[in-house]
Amino acid sequence: MNMPLLQVALDNNNLPDALKSALALGDDVDVIEAGTILCLQEGMGAVRCLRALFPDKIILADTKCADAGGTVAKNCYDAGANWMTVICSATIPTMKAAFKEVDDLQVELYGDWTYEHAQNWKDAGLTQVVYHQSRDALLAGETWGAKDLDKVTKLIEMGFKVSVTGGLNKDTLKLFKGVAVHCFIAGRSLRDAVDPGAEARAWKEEIAKIWG
């Protein structure tokens, strides 16, 4: 089982704040995500800055693209992003058009997606999906349960690299023991730590302990 990667979601509300977070922990994660909020606030200039500061990191533009996949993906790639996201309700032609323009593409699982949809993404050549713990469930005090892990496992069995996100912290990583998660995505729990770099390193150590 490969060691899961660690991704920070820079869902900061402006570029200065995002850069501060990126510089505090960018070297300690595997993937730096320009979050949707940041992309919509600052445009692809945010991705350009991240690429300039982290020339060798995987940079993900979390556009959650629903349409015009080819144009949006080309713009992300031109700005320096390796990966991009599309929303699960985008059409297959939109996903295919986007996939051509970037190194890799992630399908963001929101709403009532089905395994039949997932098979269509697979058939279209896509390799990555992002499983979100629902915000409703989190607000209701739930955490990652068997229901979520079953879905993640099924998607992995279908052949997807599955990233997981939503309300994760260092102590919840062990819930995924034995599951070949591709990448853990965290936002505030990394960015808002007293020492974000130390926190990212502690996550990596925990990941190594569980999956090493």
Next chain:
Amino acid sequence: MNMPLLQVALDNNNLPDALKSALALGDDVDVIEAGTILCLQEGMGAVRCLRALFPDKIILADTKCADAGGTVAKNCYDAGANWMTVICSATIPTMKAAFKEVDDLQVELYGDWTYEHAQNWKDAGLTQVVYHQSRDALLAGETWGAKDLDKVTKLIEMGFKVSVTGGLNKDTLKLFKGVAVHCFIAGRSLRDAVDPGAEARAWKEEIAKIWG
């Protein structure tokens, strides 16, 4: 039956090009849309420019928001947008959070949405949806057919203001005769006209002829 509005989608790839389009026809439409491509490229600066140039127009930020609805909507509103879009696969709490922050919110219909979903949006207080003619169908040479009109009509009967978009031109408006469309949305067919302002006025005359 109210007169349908006309909306230009500024799906330009950069701000200078978008401003050129906006100045050429902004005064002749009812709603000016900062397209998804433009928002992701230039950020909310694009919306700020449009608001500065068109202080009295309805400005729509086509974010197709899937998550963090409250933050994204507040950012759009702060930049000068009246309306915003969310993707149909966003959760109800995301839609509700966004709806609180803007004057109005449109649900973008992509993928396998159902009338049950639509009823949930209605129950959440949402009033607007955008019906897209599928890109696949357009590429396959189809146009707006009975199947589309039936769906649009059913959504109107449910109480939604329904905007329509996708491959529209001045000559296809008459296909919607008798249907209380809220707003016709056009991009290239307006922006790329030899005289965009004259083209927008010609659309408005055609709308007045059919619905007046």
